[in-house]
Amino acid sequence: YQAIHNGTGNTMYSGTVTLGTAQSGSSYTLTDTARGNHKTYNLNRGTSGTGTLFTGPDDVWGNGSASNAETAAADAHYGAALTWDYYKNVQGRSGIRGDGVGAYSRVHYGNNYVNAFWSDSCFCMTYGDGSGNANPLTSIDVAAHEMTHGVTSHTAGLVYSGESGGLNEATSDIFGAAVEFHANNASDVGDYLIGEEIDINGDGTPLRYMDKPSKDGASKDYWYSGIGNVDVHYSSGPANHFFYLLSEGSGTKTINGVTYDSPTSDGLPVTGIGREKAAKIWFRALTTKFTSTTNYAGARTGTLAAAGELYGTDSTEYKAVQDAWAGINVGA
Ligand code: ASN
Ligand code: ZN
Ligand code: CA
Numbered sequence: 001y002q003a004i005h006n007g008t009g010n011t012m013y014s015g016t017v018t019l020g021t022a023q024s025g026s027s028y029t030l031t032d033t034a035r036g037n038h039k040t041y042n043l044n045r046g047t048s049g050t051g052t053l054f055t056g057p058d059d060v061w062g063n064g065s066a067s068n069a070e071t072a073a074a075d076a077h078y079g080a081a082l083t084w085d086y087y088k089n090v091q092g093r094s095g096i097r098g099d100g101v102g103a104y105s106r107v108h109y110g111n112n113y114v115n116a117f118w119s120d121s122c123f124c125m126t127y128g129d130g131s132g133n134a135n136p137l138t139s140i141d142v143a144a145h146e147m148t149h150g151v152t153s154h155t156a157g158l159v160y161s162g163e164s165g166g167l168n169e170a171t172s173d174i175f176g177a178a179v180e181f182h183a184n185n186a187s188d189v190g191d192y193l194i195g196e197e198i199d200i201n202g203d204g205t206p207l208r209y210m211d212k213p214s215k216d217g218a219s220k221d222y223w224y225s226g227i228g229n230v231d232v233h234y235s236s237g238p239a240n241h242f243f244y245l246l247s248e249g250s251g252t253k254t255i256n257g258v259t260y261d262s263p264t265s266d267g268l269p270v271t272g273i274g275r276e277k278a279a280k281i282w283f284r285a286l287t288t289k290f291t292s293t294t295n296y297a298g299a300r301t302g303t304l305a306a307a308g309e310l311y312g313t314d315s316t317e318y319k320a321v322q323d324a325w326a327g328i329n330v331g332a
Contacts, residue, residue, distance in 0.1 A: 009074030010060070010074060012064060038104060041054065061074040076125070087151065103124055112128075117149075137198060162235075166236045171282070210244040219237030241328050243324075248262070273316065285303045
């Protein structure tokens, strides 16, 4: 028997937070009994197996600094909880597979590893510690991005190459941003940037921008024939841009202190419908319309069908979906 506890996490990115933990005997473990028993393990620089379950005497985890081994665990455990809560409370999905079972997280993967990844085979999340200027990969948006790869895998199953690969990557960025906004954490406010805390470029810029993806120097802003030949992390750009346009509209806008400026391929304005409705449309399309081979044209059809079911085909929401796709050069 493990009693449900609320521990305290002193995270690197999200301040002091409550963590779901369990007590066994006189010690505590990072076992989130309210969220499918999601556990967080320490790989201690290893690259295989599960490592050791984080266990401690006081139910206080980390000290806010990366030099404390528990800090990355606190961030990862918190990110998993936020992602669970988002899918459950906003999208009505219980866990990554929809079966109420939690995944698990592994932190301190390898040496100087500047990445994080989801694996279907272990049904687990893994985080590197970063290197040089690159901070540990355990921010909220990265956690939600990676776990969303699990959701995509267990729903549409978008193949991770070509246009479907770009849509797979965009789905992870879309829900990475959605979870970060929904968390409403005072230390890590929501934005349409991906990986802004990691400082992977060493100059304070994020990994990706959803309002104008080409700001990263590699992502595409608009669909074109042949986009299926570029890396999935760049062919995601138009779909990320679609989501931004649908949520916030074109032009200039400041949200939580970040100023965006989102163009359209046809120069016509798009009026946003808000990120909650946009995310509901994308989730419904992902889970009931998209298939493993859905391309950009199919994503347009699928999101229009989803918007029609949710809001009606005469709705402003449906019209905004049409306009946002037109704004990234997809469809009529
Ligand atoms: N962090 C990367 C991603 O989720 C790992 C990968 O390339 N699959 O896209
Ligand atoms: Zn990804
Ligand atoms: Ca972000």
